[in-house]
Amino acid sequence: MAGEGRDRAQPPRDCPLCPRLVAYRLANRRRHPQWHNAPVPSFGDPAAALLIVGLAPGVAGANRTGRPFTGDYAGEILYPALLRHGLARGSYAARPDDDLEPVDCRITNAVRCVPPENKPTGEEIATCRPFLRDELLVEPRPRIALSLGRIAHDSVLRVFGCRLRDFPFRHGASYRLEDGTWLVSSYHCSRYNMNTGRLTEEMFDAVMKRVVELLGETSGCARLAV
Ligand code: URA
16 A cells, blocks of 8 residues: 555545444444544644554544544543643644644554444454555655554554564564664553553653654654655
8 A cells, every 4th residue: 555645545434344343333323423433534744754553442532523532531641741742732622623733743543443342353453454554654654653552563563564573562662663664662541551550641751752852863864765
């Protein structure tokens, strides 16, 4: 799916690829006809240097509002962190018509449709990967991918054809992949991880600081050719 300067492909509203997710979408449309209830498109400049990869929309958050992380608990952690680190401007109000604007940063998910119980299957993650591949490989490519959680981490590695065991998932790890793209990994900023203390605001800030450093270090680099 890599190409020259074309838009990054987004799944259509009625994407038919994952039968279980389609059934869940239709049920959600019946229950909540005013919600977005469709694949959630990426948010931010398609030419941004930084791509943040989450897991999947939350049912009453991004699946309702139509913008990644927006209305989800994880968005209450992610967006203020982006604002603190100069990776967004404006203000986050948990609605798609707030004035939040990512700065040289784009936000997407490994799986674009809401999965039941927030748990996509391996097959659904693989089926949705071509859309992630587009985000990572269509020119101009992001220089840095920040993965939130292991599923996003592994899915990014698979896009690049990397062996997972060569790049183990660790909070705060940063790896330079063969084509020069950096992969920075963080625990997911989920309610569970924050409530259990697996991830703290300080730990998340440290990852954001590393991302900002890398953005500075790589800013002179030409965009890498496919
Ligand atoms: N909402 C999203 O859009 N993605 C996540 O990973 C979590 C919540």
